[in-house]
Amino acid sequence: MNELASAQAAVAALRPVLSDITSDQLSCPTPCPGFDVAGLADHLVGTITMARESAEADLTARFGEQRSSESARLDGETEDSVLTRVTSAAESALSAWRRRGTDGDAIFAGRVLPTGGIHRTRAPQP
Template sequence: MTYAGARASTPHWADMDELSSAQSALSALRPVLSAITPDDCGLPTPCAGFDVAALGEHLVGTVRMVGAAADAGFVRFEVVSHDDDIEARVAASTEAVIAVWQRRGTAGEVVFAGRVMPARLALGVLSVELVVHGWDFAQALHRPLGITAAHADFVLAMARHIITPASRETAGFDDPVSVAADAAALDRLVAYTGRTPRRWPSNMKSR
């Protein structure tokens, strides 16, 4: 399927697909997660009701749901240890899910969270989760998230198909937040998911 809405100013958007997007999202997220210390686990995040530790658990769970959409037996396989840190758990789960989707391919339809959808769109959930929750982690930890404008535009285009008015209700997404027409691509993405784009104070050093 094609995704409408990507801006012409991002020429590399056409070179992406759902798998390469997920791989790039994980690469951008890992440096953020690797900075988490035990003292950070209780920090609040922009994802309402989730601190850093709880958001890590939530992300691993959703990633595994994407794997189960490709292979119903996927959830029976424990690919991570609860003794691992958040980065290790997210990375191991995501890499396992990418592998199962590489084997399945993206043709046809699958069931994700009780909803029948094109397989490509279900795989697209992986990028939306990694990038948007990556932004949540980055905000909580006062760190940058290395997502390019082209990548953010691609994920936003997928999100517009995935996050419908009905799924906002069931998945807990708030209504979109208004942003300027010339807002950065990542800001437009997180605003679409109901988050208010913000940055840590300019005098605060990243860790």
């Protein structure tokens, strides 16, 4: 399975988990230290957005430039907001990478990485 198919499978696996999150659970703790549910969702959306920006960036024009991918917190939003925000960000990123292709280098978090390195970036395990 290639990187984009793996990412699409990961999004599909997230859908049932994210769809069960209710607004009263947004302030609940997660296994990740320092992150409640809303914070972890925001972090995930931010990281996915950075991956999309990497696909869209012109390497020579953007070398060394760091963009902020901050997003508003989810506190008090509708129950489907986590699902909608994460899947929308993921679909946008996947679309950008399909247009770009997965060959060569790209900027991610201010560093030039082989594109395979971006797709393999994982969150630290608790």
